[in-house]
Amino acid sequence: MGVISRGVKNAFRNGIRTISITSILALSIAMSLIMLLALKTVDAKISSVKSSIGNTITVSPAGVRGFEGGGTLLTDQNVTDVSSLPNVSSVVKTLSDRLTNGTNTNLTSAIDAGSFGNRQRQQSSSDTQTAPRNLTMPVMVSGTNNIDSLSSLSVSQFNITSGAKIDANSSDNIAMIGTALATKNNLAVDSTFQVYGKDVKVIGIFDAGNNFSNASVVMPIKTLQNLSSQTGQVNEMIVNADSIDNISSVTAAIRQKLGDTADVVSSQDQSQNAVTPLQNIKTISLYSLIGSLVAGSIIIFLTMVMIVRERRREIGVLKAIGSSNALIAMQFVFESLVLTLISATAGVILGFIFSNPVLKILVSNSQTTGNSSQSGGGRGFGGGAGGALMHFGGSAQNTLRDIHAVVGWEIILYGLVAAVIIAIIGSVVPSFLISKISPAEVMRNE
DSSP: OHHHHHHHHHTTSSHHHHHHHHHHHHHHHHHHHHHHHHHHHHHHHHHHHHHHHOSEEEEEETTEETTEEOOOOEEHHHHHHHHTSTTEEEEEEEEEEEEOBTTTBSOOOSSBOHHHHHHHHHHHSSOTTTSOSSOBOOEEEEEESOTTOHHHHTOSOOEEEEEOOOOTTOOSSEEEEEHHHHHHTTOOTTOEEEETTEEEEEEEEEEOSSTTGGGOEEEEHHHHHHHTTOTTEESEEEEEESSGGGHHHHHHHHHHHHGGGEEEEEHHHHHHHHHHHHHHHHHHHHHHHHHHHHHHHHHHHHHHHHHHHHTHHHHHHHHHTTOOHHHHHHHHHHHHHHHHHHHHHHHHHHHHHHHHHHHHHHHHHHHHHHOOOOOOSOSSTTOHHHHHHHHHHHHHHHHHHTOOOOOOHHHHHHHHHHHHHHHHHHHHHHHHHHHHOOHHHHHHHO
């Protein structure tokens, strides 16, 4: 008990020294905790990103993004070829088109062209002087063979507000329409509208959660292929691998099978846009954590070396009256522990206060790396692979924006453990120096 009490008292023998040492150590421990917290937070976020992206691979015609670019559409035969590849669990195919009032439909778009739409029309016209000022926007129509695949429709939700879902494998002239389009054209379930000169029956009305999609039409892909005279054509495939571990091999197999006729983008490729800045933060946090722990250990080591050298006479006296090297070393270990535990308490408080601000700085510095400049396609239905990439680009930004550090009891425990480790490491060499002190030599020098 005497060893412990002397160690505790010795920690406060010099007030100025105690305050200085604990202040510097507290900053070191606080930085260690902040970096450890950032490391754990980023690790959890990386795992979340990878698990949320899933096993999907997007295949689109080479050079085509939605209604931009140029090239040749894929075919049902391409879908069959991809479906037969190893480790492919399912393939969802889509076909998109534009319906223009007075040309191939009697539907009126629920979207007002506004200044942006009119400007786009003028820019695409060869004669900007004669380009119409009051543009009527086209109605987007998508055909799919799986109405439950939200990724193929480029939406995050799809709720039926009235009626029912269409049979995606049907070839009948049936469709679902968005709530905004239904309201604009006074359509209800069992109403009909015209597409390509044919009557199409409304089976259901849906809400997809955004204005663009709610002004769209969804049909079975066979129906749209037949009505638009694009039999057997496809402008996007969403391929699902049977395991996230097989995404790379399936992606390579698709590229080899389709060659230059298709652009293939896997969810693994997409996830890298979000994971790269997170990996940067993780690397910085790891190196900073190591640096903080090393700095703390050096601080307490130098402090204890200085204290041992100052107390040579005291150590010599203790040895002369029968104290062993181990007992004297334990006294200094407890002194070191007291200093580091006081520092750890202050460090945990500082870590709690500054964890999120420091993490935000790391995110801000790394966010530019993760920005993707993907272009092409559109939001909602018919965006193609470009739409999927733009949707994922937003998710990547949200991934960085939504990072928040949470300080829990586990982190506090880590702080205390770090303090004990620092104290022990810092006391090892001083304990060795104590064992080398000779009582007779100390007394003679004194």
